[in-house]
Amino acid sequence: MNVTPTGRTAPGITHHRAEVNGTTLHYVSAGSTGSPVLLVHGFPETWWTFHQLIPRLATDHRVFAVDLRGFGDSDNAPGDYGSATSAQDLHLLIAHLGVGPVHVTGQDISGGTVFRLAATNPQDVLSLTAVETGLAGFGAEGLADVTRGGAWYIGVLVTPGAPELLLAGREREFFGQHIFSAMTAVRGAVTATDIEEFARTYSRPGGWHGAIGLYRSMLGEGAEIKALAQAPGLRVPVLAVGAGGGSFTSGTMSQVTSTDISAVLLDGVGHYVAMEAPEALAKALLGFMAGVDAAR
Numbered sequence: 001m002n003v004t005p006t007g008r009t010a011p012g013i014t015h016h017r018a019e020v021n022g023t024t025l026h027y028v029s030a031g032s033t034g035s036p037v038l039l040v041h042g043f044p045e046t047w048w049t050f051h052q053l054i055p056r057l058a059t060d061h062r063v064f065a066v067d068l069r070g071f072g073d074s075d076n077a078p079g080d081y082g083s084a085t086s087a088q089d090l091h092l093l094i095a096h097l098g099v100g101p102v103h104v105t106g107q108d109i110s111g112g113t114v115f116r117l118a119a120t121n122p123q124d125v126l127s128l129t130a131v132e133t134g135l136a137g138f139g140a141e142g143l144a145d146v147t148r149g150g151a152w153y154i155g156v157l158v159t160p161g162a163p164e165l166l167l168a169g170r171e172r173e174f175f176g177q178h179i180f181s182a183m184t185a186v187r188g189a190v191t192a193t194d195i196e197e198f199a200r201t202y203s204r205p206g207g208w209h210g211a212i213g214l215y216r217s218m219l220g221e222g223a224e225i226k227a228l229a230q231a232p233g234l235r236v237p238v239l240a241v242g243a244g245g246g247s248f249t250s251g252t253m254s255q256v257t258s259t260d261i262s263a264v265l266l267d268g269v270g271h272y273v274a275m276e277a278p279e280a281l282a283k284a285l286l287g288f289m290a291g292v293d294a295a296r
Helices: 054-058 083-097 108-120 140-144 152-158 162-166 171-183 192-202 209-220 222-230 248-253 278-295
Strands: 014-020 023-030 036-040 062-066 102-107 125-131 238-242 262-265
Touching (some): 083 209, 125 248, 152 209, 171 192, 238 248, 248 262
16 A cells, blocks of 8 residues: 655655554555565664665665564554564565565664574575674674673663663654764764654654564574574575674674575675665675576
8 A cells, every 4th residue: 555655755765554464564665677675674773774775776676675563654552573573574565565585685683583584484585685683592692791892772672661761752862872873984874864764753652662572582582593593594595794793794694594695794884784885785785686586
């Protein structure tokens, strides 16, 4: 169902809503030809993090970018916001779109979600690209360990009541003065407009549900992710894109697939690759997906 955008949009992008798995997901689309691509954001993001990447991919692909349940303009009523539920959402969204299988790109905290999708529903996935992401059971939990340089806000997000007490109403300051300023390397890549768009959705009632759910998953699902990595594991082509996190992403993904992975490391780029280096990310994705498509 096409909808009028609630927040920001960009030329050539249309907005839609899909009812799947007991919730309603907001997603955008662009492009009309080529193999389909599904882009999945991290934190503190929404589909908007890809607004510069989408037109670069849409010249050769049909592109979809989704707001995960609890994020952006997707519904966020009380419920389960863990990675298993979000992965099932994506499986049903792909069926709703009728375009599968798709090239899936996930970044940051969506790693568990897209890994589950690819491992449990490989028929949905042409390839998996992981951008600056890790997995529970393979070191991602360390991102919450402040004694070893982990992020303090993860503890806030997973503590019942703490996000609403400490972060609600302070989204713009939190994102602009802490998250993006600390984790970007390309000066000016994340603009005041970007921060305003992200804050718009996180500041709505229940706007932290999605982030809370995925971070709680990350801290509790290590054994389950490890089991999935052993059987069935990943059986689709994998691209790992590292930047501010160095080789962390490629090191993680190489442990959960039985075949060699492709890897790209972007120097001088921080954590938020799609906003800091959309041209370089598009080049990496287009080359990788072209190789996958040619081999089919």
